[in-house]
Amino acid sequence: MRDELNLMELVDRYLGGELNASEQAAFEERLRTNAELRELVEDQRALHGGMKRLALRPAVNKAYRRYKWGKWAPGIGGAAVIAILAVGGWMQAKEGGRSMEAVSDDSEQVEQLLTLSDTAGTGLPALVMMINPKADTTLITPNGLVVDIPKGAFVDEAGRAITKPVRVTLLEAIDGVDIMKAGLSTTACDTLLETGGMFYLDAQMDGKRVGIDPAKPLTVMVPSDNADPRMMLYEGGMTAEGIVDWRNPKPLAHTLVPVDMSTLDFYPPGYLAKVAELGKDATDKAYTDSLYYSFNGTTERQVMWGADTMGLLEDSAAWGYIPPGETGIEPARIKAIWNTRFNGTNLATREFEERMREIHRLCETKVLDHYVNNLDKNLSELDAQVKHPAFARLAKRNDGRVQLPEHAAHRLRKVYTEWSQRYAETARKTQEEFYRKEAEADQEAHKRQMARQIKDLQQDSERFRQEFTASLRSVYDQLGYPWTPAPPPRAAFVVPVRNPGWWNVDKAVLAATTSRTSMSYTDKKSGKTATLTYTPITVEVASKESFSELRVYLIPKELNSYQRVMEKDGTFTENLNSLFEYDVICMGRKDGQQYAASQWNVGGERTIALTMEPTEDEALKRMIRVSTSVVSGDLLEQARHLEWLEREAKRQQAKQAHYALRNALMAVVFPCWGEGWPVEE
Amino acid sequence: MSDQEIISQLRTGQHHKALVKLYAHLPKVERMVRNHGGARADAKDLFQDALIILLGKAKDGDFTLTCSIGTYLYAICRNRWQEELRRRGRFTQELEAAPDEPNDLGALLAEEQHFGLAERALLALGDKCLELLKRFYLLKEPLLTIAKSIGLAGEGAAKTRKYKCLEEARKRYRALTAQGSVVHIQHP
Numbered sequence: 001m002r003d004e005l006n007l008m009e010l011v012d013r014y015l016g017g018e019l020n021a022s023e024q025a026a027f028e029e030r031l032r033t034n035a036e037l038r039e040l041v042e043d044q045r046a047l048h049g050g051m052k053r054l055a056l057r058p059a060v061n062k063a064y065r066r067y068k069w070g071k072w073a074p075g076i077g078g079a080a081v082i083a084i085l086a087v088g089g090w091m092q093a094k095e096g097g098r099s100m101e102a103v104s105d106d107s108e109q110v111e112q113l114l115t116l117s118d119t120a121g122t123g124l125p126a127l128v129m130m131i132n133p134k135a136d137t138t139l140i141t142p143n144g145l146v147v148d149i150p151k152g153a154f155v156d157e158a159g160r161a162i163t164k165p166v167r168v169t170l171l172e173a174i175d176g177v178d179i180m181k182a183g184l185s186t187t188a189c190d191t192l193l194e195t196g197g198m199f200y201l202d203a204q205m206d207g208k209r210v211g212i213d214p215a216k217p218l219t220v221m222v223p224s225d226n227a228d229p230r231m232m233l234y235e236g237g238m239t240a241e242g243i244v245d246w247r248n249p250k251p252l253a254h255t256l257v258p259v260d261m262s263t264l265d266f267y268p269p270g271y272l273a274k275v276a277e278l279g280k281d282a283t284d285k286a287y288t289d290s291l292y293y294s295f296n297g298t299t300e301r302q303v304m305w306g307a308d309t310m311g312l313l314e315d316s317a318a319w320g321y322i323p324p325g326e327t328g329i330e331p332a333r334i335k336a337i338w339n340t341r342f343n344g345t346n347l348a349t350r351e352f353e354e355r356m357r358e359i360h361r362l363c364e365t366k367v368l369d370h371y372v373n374n375l376d377k378n379l380s381e382l383d384a385q386v387k388h389p390a391f392a393r394l395a396k397r398n399d400g401r402v403q404l405p406e407h408a409a410h411r412l413r414k415v416y417t418e419w420s421q422r423y424a425e426t427a428r429k430t431q432e433e434f435y436r437k438e439a440e441a442d443q444e445a446h447k448r449q450m451a452r453q454i455k456d457l458q459q460d461s462e463r464f465r466q467e468f469t470a471s472l473r474s475v476y477d478q479l480g481y482p483w484t485p486a487p488p489p490r491a492a493f494v495v496p497v498r499n500p501g502w503w504n505v506d507k508a509v510l511a512a513t514t515s516r517t518s519m520s521y522t523d524k525k526s527g528k529t530a531t532l533t534y535t536p537i538t539v540e541v542a543s544k545e546s547f548s549e550l551r552v553y554l555i556p557k558e559l560n561s562y563q564r565v566m567e568k569d570g571t572f573t574e575n576l577n578s579l580f581e582y583d584v585i586c587m588g589r590k591d592g593q594q595y596a597a598s599q600w601n602v603g604g605e606r607t608i609a610l611t612m613e614p615t616e617d618e619a620l621k622r623m624i625r626v627s628t629s630v631v632s633g634d635l636l637e638q639a640r641h642l643e644w645l646e647r648e649a650k651r652q653q654a655k656q657a658h659y660a661l662r663n664a665l666m667a668v669v670f671p672c673w674g675e676g677w678p679v680e681e
Numbered sequence: 682m683s684d685q686e687i688i689s690q691l692r693t694g695q696h697h698k699a700l701v702k703l704y705a706h707l708p709k710v711e712r713m714v715r716n717h718g719g720a721r722a723d724a725k726d727l728f729q730d731a732l733i734i735l736l737g738k739a740k741d742g743d744f745t746l747t748c749s750i751g752t753y754l755y756a757i758c759r760n761r762w763q764e765e766l767r768r769r770g771r772f773t774q775e776l777e778a779a780p781d782e783p784n785d786l787g788a789l790l791a792e793e794q795h796f797g798l799a800e801r802a803l804l805a806l807g808d809k810c811l812e813l814l815k816r817f818y819l820l821k822e823p824l825l826t827i828a829k830s831i832g833l834a835g836e837g838a839a840k841t842r843k844y845k846c847l848e849e850a851r852k853r854y855r856a857l858t859a860q861g862s863v864v865h866i867q868h869p
């Protein structure tokens with residue numbers, strides 16, 4: 001057996017992909033030659049598949065119950081019946097029953113009996129089914145009557161739980177026609193009753209009627225279109241004349257049926273619709289939850305209301321700041337209850353889901369607390385204590401509660417308090433952290449931009465000084481003046497007259513260099529003429545709109561400097577000084593990638609066409625090709641700056657999108673956000 | 682909810698609402714089965730099997746629908762019911778297929794048929810065996826943990842018990858394979 005055991009384990013590992021390459025090769029070689037092993041692998045593969053199906057099946061069954069349930073769900077809570085429990089019976093079923101469906105949580109099969117031998121008389125078809133009393137079973141009849149039989153509900157004469165199959169017979173007369181056809185009365189003594197439907201339920205084992213454990217009562221739900229709170233439950237008894245008389249009326253306890261928390265919607269009304277409208281995935285609950293819960297805390301509302309996180313909150317009244325609590329229910333409180341921990345309580349019911357919508361509209365946290373802190377009370381009782389017309393209407397429905405184990409309400413109340421505080425604190429910290437980081441990033445970005453601008457200004461001044469000096473020297477040479485380097489102008493638009501010499505010439509050269517236009521100057525004494533020539537150039541970059549950042553630079557080879565070509569009216573244009581030879585280099589960013597293009601020795605052309613290509617730093621250095629490391633280093637620094645600008649633009653974009661999304665959702669998440677008291681729908 | 686939204690919900694595990702929505706296609710399958718010699722319960726079993734197949738496929742990252750989900754589910758049910766009718770020797774005509782029905786379901790259905798029989802074989806095991814196998818294969822619990830949970834002496838005992846349970850499941854699976862039934866599972 002040990003060998004077989006090991007072999008099975010090996011097959012498990014093979015199927016689970018746990019063998020290493022050599023083990024797998026050896027195993028597959030064995031497979032190729034050993035038919036018995038192949039068979040074992042196939043069988044185990046099938047069993048693995050079967051196991052996966054087993055895991056998926058409860059979800060499919062659960063959805064089926066919900067699907068059946070949904071067909072008549074509007075009647076739940078409004079069920080109004082006249083009922084007779086099986087203590088003698090009020091009629092007998094006739095031959096030829098109908099089938100009903102049973103839903104059971106374990107894998108036991110349910111035997112359906114389609115005919116009956118012991119029925120006759122009423123004209124109502126009997127629904128009969130053998131059920132396994134060891135499992136929870138739910139019966140759903142063609143008329144939508146639901147009978148929930150908890151495991152262990154049926155007991156024998158000694159009160160012991162029955163374990164053998166029990167035959168359940170159900171007769172239903174829900175509408176008037178059935179009731180009349182069956183000859184059933186609707187009177188209690190001499191009083192005429194309005195009926196919401198009748199049913200008969202009988203359970204037998206080996207031909208003997210069985211009892212029901214009082215601690216595990218069956219739950220019967222009858223679909224009803226009208227929820228009349230005056231409806232009562234009557235037991236039927238047979239009079240001496242053989243007529244059913246309805247006695248012992250009891251108020252109908254509209255017991256709540258808990259559902260799984262995850263199937264409920266506790267978001268503020270309209271939240272999911274708004275999320276979808278904003279183009280987000282409203283079907284992804286993990287996302288919608290995370291988004292909703294992130295609204296917790298007052299920091300953001302204070303920021304969005306006009307104050308900021310940097311200490312202006314003391315003055316918030318001046319901004320029209322609305323104190324928290326009046327704007328809506330804090331998401332942390334919802335997070336605390338929308339949790340499987342509260343499964344099986346009043347909160348995990350469709351009835352509470354309705355109330356939650358009203359609580360959101362009311363924006364009153366204390367109303368939510370009222371329901372959460374009283375899980376052991378009927379919803380109708382709690383409704384009546386909320387002084388609001390919507391809750392008064394709900395109170396009339398007489399909705400009951402989910403029965404809780406002892407002390408559970410107290411434990412859950414504590415959980416609610418602790419969790420809402422914990423979630424609120426976490427959300428507050430997260431929000432404050434977010435806004436603090438954004439504020440820091442904004443400050444850092446501002447500092448960086450300023451530093452760059454100052455450096456650019458210094459660099460351009462230096463470039464101007466060099467160009468002015470070169471132009472002036474050329475003009476002096478042309479006029480035959482001796483060259484005495486003058487101190488450079490300190491700024492382009494200020495004319496310095498610091499030497500007694502040729503200030504007229506200096507001024508003309510300064511004006512030409514500043515405006516970057518050609519000039520001609522004739523010396524009146526010598527009659528000599530000097531010229532400076534500027535030639536216009538246009539740089540066209542293919543698909544320039546596709547780049548998030550784009551810069552064009554001119555590098556005059558004779559100067560230890562460079563010059564940025566500004567974009568005017570959609571084109572990059574500049575005038576080139578004919579004293580120099582220029583290289584043109586263009587740098588840009590797109591989708592996180594650096595692009596560049598260059599053309600060397602431009603001058604004659606009026607238009608330069610460049611096509612940008614993805615370019616690494618080394619290639620960029622080769623394009624720059626200047627000998628001085630200062631220019632090369634500066635331009636590479638410009639490339640790094642573009643990279644940062646691209647990242648910063650993305651950050652700003654994301655920030656704006658974040659604000660826009662949250663701004664759009666704010667009024668939905670907090671229905672009383674700046675709108676005064678909510679309008680009741 | 683669009684088909685794609687349903688698929689993505691099935692994929693993420695938040696599948697309850699999507700599955701409930703999919704039951705809207707059950708009545709069509711019921712009509713087909715009842716019009717061709719079957720009962721409503723047969724239709725329900727077929728349909729639930731189809732849902733399980735879809736759910737399993739959706740969890741495979743590379744699954745793409747080439748038709749609507751309704752057509753896909755119906756196609757699975759139609760093919761399987763056709764096969765069941767043939768097996769019963771009661772039907773020789775082809776059941777009508779939808780125009781855009783996928784035509785590459787053969788291999789998938791053959792494999793799923795084996796998985797379905799294996800599922801039945803596993804369900805026929807005792808509770809303890811099933812629990813042990815579920816814990817080991819589905820919950821991936823170590824044998825030592827399993828041994829502690831279900832009251833076995835130790836890892837070795839759990840290993841031996843697992844082997845015996847698997848061997849028993851295999852025996853039952855082979856017996857079912859020999860019968861070749863398609864739609865016999867009744868899952869209440």
